[in-house]
Amino acid sequence: MSMVIDKSTIRKYDVQGPRYTSYPTAPEWSTDIDARIYQEKLAQLGRSQKSVSLYIHIPFCEQLCYFCACMKVIRTKDEKYGEEYLEHLFKEIELVASAIGPKRIVRQLHWGGGTPTFLNEKQMENLFQKVSRHFQVDMDGEIAIEVDPRTVTAAKLAVLRRVGFNRISMGVQDFDDAVMRAVNRIQPFEMVKSVADECRRLKFHSVNFDLIYGLPHQSKDSFEKTVTQVIGLQPDRIALYSFAYVPWLQKHQSKLDPSIFPNQDIKLDIFLTARQKFLDHGYQAIAMDHFALTTDEMAKAFNENRLYRNFMGYTVKPADEYIGLGVSAIGFVENTFIQNSKVLPDYYQMLDEGRLPVERGKLLLEDDIIRRWVILQLMCHFKINKKKFSQTFHQNFDQYFDFEREHLLKCIADGLICKTVDGIEATELGQLFIRNICMGFDAYLRRDTDKKRFSKTV
Numbered sequence: 001m002s003m004v005i006d007k008s009t010i011r012k013y014d015v016q017g018p019r020y021t022s023y024p025t026a027p028e029w030s031t032d033i034d035a036r037i038y039q040e041k042l043a044q045l046g047r048s049q050k051s052v053s054l055y056i057h058i059p060f061c062e063q064l065c066y067f068c069a070c071m072k073v074i075r076t077k078d079e080k081y082g083e084e085y086l087e088h089l090f091k092e093i094e095l096v097a098s099a100i101g102p103k104r105i106v107r108q109l110h111w112g113g114g115t116p117t118f119l120n121e122k123q124m125e126n127l128f129q130k131v132s133r134h135f136q137v138d139m140d141g142e143i144a145i146e147v148d149p150r151t152v153t154a155a156k157l158a159v160l161r162r163v164g165f166n167r168i169s170m171g172v173q174d175f176d177d178a179v180m181r182a183v184n185r186i187q188p189f190e191m192v193k194s195v196a197d198e199c200r201r202l203k204f205h206s207v208n209f210d211l212i213y214g215l216p217h218q219s220k221d222s223f224e225k226t227v228t229q230v231i232g233l234q235p236d237r238i239a240l241y242s243f244a245y246v247p248w249l250q251k252h253q254s255k256l257d258p259s260i261f262p263n264q265d266i267k268l269d270i271f272l273t274a275r276q277k278f279l280d281h282g283y284q285a286i287a288m289d290h291f292a293l294t295t296d297e298m299a300k301a302f303n304e305n306r307l308y309r310n311f312m313g314y315t316v317k318p319a320d321e322y323i324g325l326g327v328s329a330i331g332f333v334e335n336t337f338i339q340n341s342k343v344l345p346d347y348y349q350m351l352d353e354g355r356l357p358v359e360r361g362k363l364l365l366e367d368d369i370i371r372r373w374v375i376l377q378l379m380c381h382f383k384i385n386k387k388k389f390s391q392t393f394h395q396n397f398d399q400y401f402d403f404e405r406e407h408l409l410k411c412i413a414d415g416l417i418c419k420t421v422d423g424i425e426a427t428e429l430g431q432l433f434i435r436n437i438c439m440g441f442d443a444y445l446r447r448d449t450d451k452k453r454f455s456k457t458v
Helices: 007-013 037-048 080-102 123-133 154-164 177-182 189-199 220-233 252-255 262-279 297-303 346-354 366-381 386-393 405-413 426-433 434-439
Strands: 052-058 103-114 135-145 167-173 206-213 237-242 283-286 289-292 308-309 313-315 320-326 331-332 336-340 358-363 381-384 417-418 423-428
Touching: 007 177, 037 080, 037 336, 037 358, 052 123, 080 320, 080 346, 123 135, 123 154, 135 154, 135 423, 167 189, 189 206, 189 220, 206 220, 206 262, 220 262, 237 262, 237 358, 262 283, 262 289, 283 297, 308 366, 320 336, 366 381, 366 386, 366 434, 381 386, 386 423, 405 417, 426 434
Parallel strands: 052 103, 052 320, 103 135, 135 167, 167 206, 206 237
Antiparallel strands: 237 289, 283 289, 308 313, 320 331, 331 336, 336 358, 381 423, 417 423
8 A cells, every 4th residue: 555645744844855865965065175175085085095986977968858857968870979978077086086096996986077988999999998007997896877778879889788788777757658759758668678688688687677656747656657668677676756847947947838847746656556566566765765676776775774875866886985976977085075067168167277167066065965864774774873973073963953953853753853872863754855855954944045946845
């Protein structure tokens, strides 16, 4: 049975708020953090024995998907765009590696976009080799790439597997024809099945699907059909994201007509129906919006409190530091967020001048570090252990968060969290509204009246 949720609860908590892939969130970052500071942080990393996660952003797509909120650049299929980009990306890799010094172990490598497989086979191979020359990639770690079922080929998949990628993530979104046409992304079930089958044949360790609910023309019945088809393909992990409708940030989303979006009640029914169907067919709900087969490493990590969250999503192989490479890429080094330029010509120009292409960032204060820990605990484990908090920060949780006591009492009264012997824990209902629970610990949000820059939490 699906859980029963009072509609007044939905209306109360369906507000605009952060997704907390970082804390402090990106709107709080500033241009005070520049290339000089990043250079210092990388050198500090170099004097340690810390391992890293490495994210590489490939921005190009052949076609614009109207729902997308990622940084992308639309280009026709021509290898010259990839060549120009790699020329500059290689410069950035050299600058970063030189600033660190000793060759760093990479526990987690992820290529995202855009569409990383916009690159041709030789370009992808050259990029992987370049990374391997400057970093020590742990081939037993998580080596993942996002692929577009519409453009990836068997030849590209073979190259990816040969060089060492072991996890494939596919943007599926929905199989319904009306939905696909509305968002300008036509990829029928058979196309996705063909790619998934080839991934299995090549023995990728894990095949993951991304789905989005809240898209134009979706209904509970239509999306349930998509979920049934997805279950039939047995992806190891599934990310089920709420559509982030932010046309004030992503102008192309204005091409979508809000009148054909599912309303608030239908959208939640879509999610709850999908959630229950996954649970009924061998998947476990993982943290906020992910599902994994109960045999998958992510499910085991979640059950053992070993899950971690960064800009690549949830991971079971966290490294000490996180480095982002490529236009708009984000890193986290020595308690400092770093983001590269989001404008491709600016990114190119800075690298041509021999500079790290930093646009902005955020150096975390002690309070930021403490609140970030709490928010990550909630996002990854749905609970906070007060004793662990005290051991980590030498502070009493209740005293430190005295201001938040009223928020927590409201969450308890609304059935979102409950007290435990060790601290507090989100209920099944609270897990659906975990972003709202986290918002109460966000010191920046409570003094910020402009929440319109965020998507809805439900």
